[in-house]
Amino acid sequence: xxxxxxxxxxxxxxKLVFHYVPDLPVLLSIEAKYNxxxxxxxxxxxxxxxxxxxxxxxxxxxxxxxxxxLDMFTIxxxxxxxxxxxxxxxxxxxxxxGNSELYxxxxxxxxxxxxxxxxxxxxxxxxxRYYRRTIEFKPKEK
Amino acid sequence: xxxxxxRFVFLIAFLLLLPAVVWAEDNSGDDNxxxxxxxxxxxxxxxxxxxxxxxxxxxxxxxxxxxxxxxxDIKDLKxxxxxxxxxxxxxxxIEVQPLHSLLYHGRYETLLRKQKQNYLDGLNGLAxxxxxxxxRGYDINRVFQSMKLSLGTAEKDSTKFLAVGSRVNLFQxxxxxxxxxxxxxxxxxxxxxxxQIGNTISANEVLIGCDACYPLKIKxxxxxxxxxxxxLRLQFGDVVTKYRYWAEDQSPQPIDYKNLPVYINVSQxxxxxxxxxNYFVTLGGLKRAYTDVETKDINAHFKKLAVPELQKxxxxxxxxxxxxxxxxxxxxxxxxxxxxxSLADAHWNxxxxxxxxxxxxxxxxxxxxxxxxxxxxxxxxxxxxxxxxKKVKANVMYKHSLMSGVKLDEYGASxxxxxxxxxxxxxxxxxxxxxxxxxxxxxxxxxxxxKTIAVELxxxxxxxxxxTRLTDFIPAINFRWNGKSIPVLK
Numbered sequence: 001x002x003x004x005x006x007x008x009x010x011x012x013x014x015k016l017v018f019h020y021v022p023d024l025p026v027l028l029s030i031e032a033k034y035n036x037x038x039x040x041x042x043x044x045x046x047x048x049x050x051x052x053x054x055x056x057x058x059x060x061x062x063x064x065x066x067x068x069x070l071d072m073f074t075i076x077x078x079x080x081x082x083x084x085x086x087x088x089x090x091x092x093x094x095x096x097x098g099n100s101e102l103y104x105x106x107x108x109x110x111x112x113x114x115x116x117x118x119x120x121x122x123x124x125x126x127x128x129r130y131y132r133r134t135i136e137f138k139p140k141e142k
Numbered sequence: 143x144x145x146x147x148x149r150f151v152f153l154i155a156f157l158l159l160l161p162a163v164v165w166a167e168d169n170s171g172d173d174n175x176x177x178x179x180x181x182x183x184x185x186x187x188x189x190x191x192x193x194x195x196x197x198x199x200x201x202x203x204x205x206x207x208x209x210x211x212x213x214x215d216i217k218d219l220k221x222x223x224x225x226x227x228x229x230x231x232x233x234x235x236i237e238v239q240p241l242h243s244l245l246y247h248g249r250y251e252t253l254l255r256k257q258k259q260n261y262l263d264g265l266n267g268l269a270x271x272x273x274x275x276x277x278r279g280y281d282i283n284r285v286f287q288s289m290k291l292s293l294g295t296a297e298k299d300s301t302k303f304l305a306v307g308s309r310v311n312l313f314q315x316x317x318x319x320x321x322x323x324x325x326x327x328x329x330x331x332x333x334x335x336x337x338q339i340g341n342t343i344s345a346n347e348v349l350i351g352c353d354a355c356y357p358l359k360i361k362x363x364x365x366x367x368x369x370x371x372x373x374l375r376l377q378f379g380d381v382v383t384k385y386r387y388w389a390e391d392q393s394p395q396p397i398d399y400k401n402l403p404v405y406i407n408v409s410q411x412x413x414x415x416x417x418x419x420n421y422f423v424t425l426g427g428l429k430r431a432y433t434d435v436e437t438k439d440i441n442a443h444f445k446k447l448a449v450p451e452l453q454k455x456x457x458x459x460x461x462x463x464x465x466x467x468x469x470x471x472x473x474x475x476x477x478x479x480x481x482x483x484s485l486a487d488a489h490w491n492x493x494x495x496x497x498x499x500x501x502x503x504x505x506x507x508x509x510x511x512x513x514x515x516x517x518x519x520x521x522x523x524x525x526x527x528x529x530x531x532k533k534v535k536a537n538v539m540y541k542h543s544l545m546s547g548v549k550l551d552e553y554g555a556s557x558x559x560x561x562x563x564x565x566x567x568x569x570x571x572x573x574x575x576x577x578x579x580x581x582x583x584x585x586x587x588x589x590x591x592x593k594t595i596a597v598e599l600x601x602x603x604x605x606x607x608x609x610t611r612l613t614d615f616i617p618a619i620n621f622r623w624n625g626k627s628i629p630v631l632k
Contacts, residue, residue: 037328037329040332043341045345045348047348055345086348090344092332092336093330094330097328129467130336130340130467132340134344
């Protein structure tokens, strides 16, 4: 949880840098509290190509956030090459009716190591907002 | 149709009340008439819709109905000024639901933790530790969450009373905010266009935030391109040379630093367009870009020239996205109101069980610092509502009270026919005291004029000795104002 960050401004380029160990699969979990409602899409972009940066969709494209389900994805990239990629989570969330809190947490997990990013808390009721977050990967120095 | 119904209900209620007025005049000589007038006045003074769910108000007899309706779920804080200039004000009321926000927000924490554990168990090839099911009906947290506290004061026969009460909802069959239709409706789903806009913004943000996106690869790629040009010349002869010079020296296109990545990946461009001209235009652009920035740091150059442009583009896109969101929200709210209203109407008689408890004191000095309270009694209630038919709501009640040393067990039932907006009610209350057995029959109607204003018309009759001797007769009109809104309509 060393790089845990908190951000209250939607739309800003908040990055999560994950230090990974090569050869182990990396998971991405998206969880909600207070019955936050919304959908998200996951993308990755190859940064090593010197191409115009283009995000490719992967995994489940759109899904409703639900407290009763934990959304968990394996990042579909060769772990040794992860440093060449940027993963983007694009979400659109709103608080549950009768509630004024919104809480979504992205977590990158590898073995017992995890780093999390809480995207937001306490927004006005009925407020639907966009959140774009990128995750960059750096190999862990031995 | 609604207007016609409202008029009809109003007319019936008026006809019901008309004889009551005549009767009251006939009994003008009766000893009880003064008492009747006071009670009726007290009834009319009650102006709070939540009164039936507030035990304190019932104890003070400022509620228009004897049988509280269960299932009223009101979250808003109701506050009248109860203390003014260090004096307790008569006929004031306060009602709060203190644990609502605390428990509502926290009650899923446990569920989430369990889910995660189950997931990790699954990863490790173990059976899930917890069995998880979403509670819709009985939920102990919901009981505390629904707890309402009421505090009220009233003045009757020059004696001042103070009462406190609490009400909890033990069971609720239907909860609007968990209705799948509502949840589906308010779940924000990203449209394709929104996703595209978001992608562009993100890609721009990645470029803006990139410190070393463009290592000096142009130097490396140009010889490769030159080699390709040679092979093309062999293939196409002089045309290639012509195009090449045209593209490199005479292209009117200014260098677009934002497109540096495109220039860099010329072979990709060639693959896609398969156009010789395009190839040379790109090569020309690349060469000029290279010449231009040869002696400088290409990243610094990019940041200086392209970043402001990308930022400007992102601002425009963000505004576009925000505007889309605003329009969507408006549309969604309108639809939500309609759906929530129709759902609330459809489930107006869902099965609920409520319990309430109240304590009452009398006091003589209204000053807060010298307040002396004298215990008058207490009462508790158990009520339940259910719908035997979609147009019928039945309430049953058991009440136990101890008032001024008199113990009383009361049993009551009421039937409401109609809908959430307008209904007729008929209620029966049996109050056996040690001396006499009272039967109270009441008839009336509820008309909801708008979201905040409702009128209750009622006629309460009390009998002794079976239903043979009429002892009390109270007609009442009660205007109710409420700040209530169905939670999702906020």
